[in-house]
Amino acid sequence: MKIVKSIRDMQSYMFHLKKSGKSIGFVPTMGYLHEGHQQLMTKAREENDIVVTSIFVNPLQFGPNEDYERYPRDEVHDTNIAEKEQVDILFYPHVNEMYPKDQTIKMTVHQRVNVLCGQSRPGHFDGVVTILAKLFNIVYPDYVYFGMKDAQQVAVVDALVQDYNFPVQLRPIATVREQDGLAKSSRNVNLSNQERNEAPYIYQALLHGQELIREGEHDAQGIIQEVSHFIHTHTHGKIDYVDLLSYPDLERVNQLHEQVILAVAVYFKHARLIDNVVLDQDGSFATAIV
Amino acid sequence: MKIVKSIRDMQSYMFHLKKSGKSIGFVPTMGYLHEGHQQLMTKAREENDIVVTSIFVNPLQFGPNEDYERYPRDEVHDTNIAEKEQVDILFYPHVNEMYPKDQTIKMTVHQRVNVLCGQSRPGHFDGVVTILAKLFNIVYPDYVYFGMKDAQQVAVVDALVQDYNFPVQLRPIATVREQDGLAKSSRNVNLSNQERNEAPYIYQALLHGQELIREGEHDAQGIIQEVSHFIHTHTHGKIDYVDLLSYPDLERVNQLHEQVILAVAVYFKHARLIDNVVLDQDGSFATAIV
Incomplete structure (x- = not known):
């Protein structure tokens, strides 16, 4: 080299x-x-x-x-x-x-x-x-x-x-994930045992949002609320943001008619974790991202 | 082509x-x-x-x-x-x-x-x-x-x-010039006969400034005043600016210790003419401009 x-x-x-x-x-x-x-x-x-x-x-x-x-x-x-x-x-x-x-x-x-x-x-x-x-x-x-x-x-x-x-x-x-779906990050080592067990629910929450879109939900706010609720229910993390935006323009959308990103950031005690999925308007994983 | x-x-x-x-x-x-x-x-x-x-x-x-x-x-x-x-x-x-x-x-x-x-x-x-x-x-x-x-x-x-x-x-x-030194410009055709006769004094004024530097003048304001005076004396043009700045940084200089540009813009009735020379600190034409 x-x-x-x-x-x-x-x-x-x-x-x-x-x-x-x-x-x-x-x-x-x-x-x-x-x-x-x-x-x-x-x-x-x-x-x-x-x-x-x-x-x-x-x-x-x-x-x-x-x-x-x-x-x-x-x-x-x-x-x-x-x-x-x-x-x-x-x-x-x-x-x-x-x-x-x-x-x-x-x-x-x-x-x-x-x-x-x-x-x-x-x-x-x-x-x-x-x-x-x-x-x-x-x-x-x-x-x-x-x-x-x-x-x-x-x-x-x-x-x-x-x-x-x-x-x-x-x-x-594509983001590399642990077997349980948690996005790999050098910050994961800062999670307590309990937090580490909860953290995979972040990705589960994104997949839940994806499922809603697949089922025909097109209202951005509705999806954001469901995903937030999912994280609240399954983790002790504090949500920094859950957002659903056009991708790659990153503009607010009301109704889903284009490629979007569903993205979250969650604070645990000593680590802030982020994750996202980019989806076509039918909810399938986007292939041609940019 | x-x-x-x-x-x-x-x-x-x-x-x-x-x-x-x-x-x-x-x-x-x-x-x-x-x-x-x-x-x-x-x-x-x-x-x-x-x-x-x-x-x-x-x-x-x-x-x-x-x-x-x-x-x-x-x-x-x-x-x-x-x-x-x-x-x-x-x-x-x-x-x-x-x-x-x-x-x-x-x-x-x-x-x-x-x-x-x-x-x-x-x-x-x-x-x-x-x-x-x-x-x-x-x-x-x-x-x-x-x-x-x-x-x-x-x-x-x-x-x-x-x-x-x-x-x-x-x-x-380098700027292309007419035989009498006037910088070539598509705007020169807008000069009246009298203005066309006066216009070469713009370049003469720059050369006059160069001469001052060669003779050891290092005070920027003094040179600017002399050049302005020269243009006033020999033309009916209205000076937009005469300036002496470091080149290529284009910062104000008081005393000349570096490569400089001496630049002018002069309004005639239907044409605004610009010209400049880039000089080493001893007053000779700069060779390595940037």
């Missing part, structure tokens, strides 16, 4: 690979790699000649009350994981390499952001699209991989690619 | 050329091509295997009081000019192709804009960088050509390329 730290080296190396006609799969990360990232790398490995991963803790996507400095970093661990996943090139730039000075030109996301988790993180996605625009111009990927666990991020990256015609195809990868 | 109207066709064709290792020179325009554009095409032709020109009247760079609808368009004339200049590919998209809907993600320029001509055109350069980001992702140019007549535009495009790591090299091309 080749480790590259400079933008100039990366661009010249990637240009060389691109010219040779090899397909390039890209997994951008902030490091501290876990099973979710590995899933993306596995998929990228299956689908491409060359797999590139970037590790960069992007200060622009942290809010003033979010602790950029304390975000966990582990170069040795991450390098080992990437090596194990047969990543060909690891782009690992220093913050001064990516942001030698403040951006003169800023990107701001005006839709798809003031809902779901984005509500409580103003400016977060501005930072995400800024770093991705830069990375796309450095890595020249054919395919870029993101997990559907963060479905809002996928929607925002879709807007970036569409709005600015980046010649890259977005590959959203 | 190949004329391409769709983004998808353009990307697949350009990708094919890029892979073959050919260098791509790009001249983005809003059409109604004149000698200034031709100069850029000639330069692009000299320096590249493939020359691409785009013609697109970009609504985003027009202010609410600027007449997007009435901007002149002449497809036959433009196609002939491009053909004559041995352009290989003319990208000529419809507005709905470039902006099928409002941008979800907006680009805004926060520096280099509230001075010179940018002062009176709020939002103009936001539109310029948005369309260029899109065009760079469609054309994949190695070199992009702009005239130094609009030096502020060059400075803003430089910020775009730097901030977002676009793999393209900016080639600023």
Whole structure:
């Protein structure tokens, strides 16, 4: 595995690979790699000649009350994981390499952001699209991989690619689940035993919502209430949100006539868990997500 | 000459050329091509295997009081000019192709804009960088050509390329002048005979400013006053601005210790003329402009 730290080296190396006609799969990360990232790398490995991963803790996507400095970093661990996943090139730039000075030109996301988790993180996605625009111009990927666990991020990256015609195809990868349906997350270890037993009901609640749609329920508020009630009944978690929005536009819907996302966030004592399903209007799992 | 109207066709064709290792020179325009554009095409032709020109009247760079609808368009004339200049590919998209809907993600320029001509055109350069980001992702140019007549535009495009790591090299091309030094412009035909005789003093005023710097004058305000006085003395034009700023940062300078731009805009009765020189701190013409 080749480790590259400079933008100039990366661009010249990637240009060389691109010219040779090899397909390039890209997994951008902030490091501290876990099973979710590995899933993306596995998929990228299956689908491409060359797999590139970037590790960069992007200060622009942290809010003033979010602790950029304390975000966990582990170069040795991450390098080992990437090596194990047969990543060909690891782009690992220093913050001064990516942001030698403040951006003169800023990107701001005006839709798809003031809902779901984005509500409580103003400016977060501005930072995400800024770093991705830069990375796309450095890595020249054919395919870029993101997990559907963060479905809002996928929607925002879709807007970036569409709005600015980046010649890259977005590959959203299905959320990986435990056998009991709980979405895998590094935060699951912070659940108590009882909470861990209750947590699978979050996904059960989403499937309950799906079932309602399948049965012909088209009223968004009705479905949201049923799903919320299901979570209340089966867990001690505190609901942050349950929402049903068009996808990937993430706009409020009253009646279901398009692809939608049913998404939830639930606080347990030491962990906030999120999950979602993207559904066609008949309630079946969506296949062409973006 | 190949004329391409769709983004998808353009990307697949350009990708094919890029892979073959050919260098791509790009001249983005809003059409109604004149000698200034031709100069850029000639330069692009000299320096590249493939020359691409785009013609697109970009609504985003027009202010609410600027007449997007009435901007002149002449497809036959433009196609002939491009053909004559041995352009290989003319990208000529419809507005709905470039902006099928409002941008979800907006680009805004926060520096280099509230001075010179940018002062009176709020939002103009936001539109310029948005369309260029899109065009760079469609054309994949190695070199992009702009005239130094609009030096502020060059400075803003430089910020775009730097901030977002676009793999393209900016080639600023020197202003073309009449024998008497007047910068060529389609607006020169709107000058009366007397005004046409006076207009060369605009460039003379810039050279006078250059002379002052060469002689050791380092006080920006003093130079600005001298240049303004020179224009007042030799013409009946009304000065819009005379300014001396760092280049390409376009920040105010008191004492000259870096590359600067000396720029002027002068109103005559039916024409507003602009001109500039970019100078090293010793007063010589700058060679490495960006």
